[in-house]
Amino acid sequence: MTTMAMVASLAGVSISTVSHVLNGTRHVEPETREKVLKAIEATSYRQDAVARAMRRSQTDSVGLIVSDAGEPAFAEMVHGVEHAVARLGLTLLLANSAEDPDREAQAVEALLERRVDGLILARAAGSRQDVVDGIQGEGTPLVLMDRLCGMRVDQVGVENRLPTIELVKHLVDQGHQRFVFVAGDCRVPTLRERRDAFVEAMAQLNLDASAQTIIADVPAFDVIDGQLEQALDAGPRPTALIACSTVLAARALKIVQNRNLQLPTDIAFATFDGFAYSDLFTPQLTTVRQPAFEVGVAAAELLAHRLADKARGSSPVRLAPTTTRLSPTIEYRSSSGTTVRMTPSNF
Amino acid sequence: MTTMAMVASLAGVSISTVSHVLNGTRHVEPETREKVLKAIEATSYRQDAVARAMRRSQTDSVGLIVSDAGEPAFAEMVHGVEHAVARLGLTLLLANSAEDPDREAQAVEALLERRVDGLILARAAGSRQDVVDGIQGEGTPLVLMDRLCGMRVDQVGVENRLPTIELVKHLVDQGHQRFVFVAGDCRVPTLRERRDAFVEAMAQLNLDASAQTIIADVPAFDVIDGQLEQALDAGPRPTALIACSTVLAARALKIVQNRNLQLPTDIAFATFDGFAYSDLFTPQLTTVRQPAFEVGVAAAELLAHRLADKARGSSPVRLAPTTTRLSPTIEYRSSSGTTVRMTPSNF
């Protein structure tokens, strides 16, 4: 491996000069710069970003920890972060906590050891409060992604309250009064927000709360399945089902299929997040579509913004943390009623 | 930020000793190690991986460049690589070439500057030959993933020939003689291999090659669409359609739908790679399912193996490059005929 010293000696200049032509950081006579460039070419020199990072105490890299790399929505967010980060000339270090707080803590630790300039974090379901404090205490800029919280942190996610209420109204307009609302693990903020919005919608619309089945705060999928099956089999059957994530929708659809219930005649159906290429398949599912790629892009850009502020070091006052929520689009399709309309709403 | 020097002075020992207790690299008296540990705790010291990497000329990181982060199959592979790499105690640097050879070259350059210990590369469609040579010339261990080639390199991908032939036989068994085979951009090795296998199958089965429509070597999706529409509308219509990737399948299905053709009665349908949660939807699609996650895991493990060999530095002879092909599973479903069977085959 060739070093700057080798380039310098070949070009007959000092290593300061080589460094300066490489980084364009001070004027160098065209003639000498030419010699340096030639020497770089001849030795096929490549700058050592590790040594550079060490000297500058800046790695030009950001860490991203997602809670569930298997979920298509998170894959899209990773894609968005990668896209934005590359455009900004930064490198992305990727880790996956697999919804495990311990692995999350380890990943944070590993990335901080690697001295990433900043961190984007989609927190695991049982994520410990103190990981956020720890990162901030370190002075490393942090952006929370998708899994938001009430703390004073920069965060980027989606709007959940308004779309949920709109979705419920849509179903009530179709005459539905009895819902099963499958929220799953409400330690996940996104799911909790959707559940809360559902409860709020019930109140707003003067619907009988006791007639609703809300499956929430349940950790294991098979328990959720059981509760859903029971809700569908017992008493007066609910006429509308809302699933709060892609996985939940998939499991719910399977259960519905097993019972030979037709959508939307036997039961109306809507889901959050939804499936890829969903317009190709029957039944067409009404979906609250999350702009996942854009969430990733926005998270990366917000982080980059903080990094720039920090590097400039101008403002003595800490900037106030920002919470950004992007708006989902509700794709109305046949699974939630006979009227098929398709209006992106603005929240 | 606290450094080893600060820990050392607080503990009243040398920095060598601190380093050695941290890395367990030589015996330290229990009593002194206790003091060191206490000092580390008190200062909440965190090792600086950048400085460590620089000194050791080893970063304990690997770079991954995928050609199309939007494709679900690649998202799965990324997931697999991340999983394996984390288990091995390495960090993953992720980049996306977006099927653009220039961006691919830039990404390689950026990762080599960062001194990754090794590189996993799913090459872009028009990938230049010399990127592989360049990396190998550098002495950086390299594993090609999914997009394989004929060079002497370590590579991990999927078996394409045998499954393709088996799929075609299955369709011929159902009585099909006229195919449209949508291969797309055959600069992509995976697609080219599937196309070649189709041609081979035609010969093996003594089918009239001139009765087949092969859409291949076409760069733009709209041109592919046009050729497919023409094939479906003109002359005696093909009775079976095979799409070589998820995107191609999605576009083909749309065209089929637009013409109100029913699967499998009007035309039989099968696809490679396929859709997530595909068992939930009608029509159920016969799919040659790629073990994408496992491909990622295998690529990472092969790379780790090479890194270990290199670190040991034992063998004076270079180990011969390995090509691993994992076997897809063919999911036979109703879209390719009335007989629904579901047999994972072994190739």
Next chain:
DNA sequence: CTGAAAGCGCTTACAG
């Protein structure tokens, strides 16, 4: 059993 010191490959004041 432990410490002093060289050195990894850069950047960046400091001099001239």
Next chain:
DNA sequence: CTGAAAGCGCTTACAG
């Protein structure tokens, strides 16, 4: 306009 030198935070022979 350019160079000599300090130093970023570690690891690792080398001594004792």
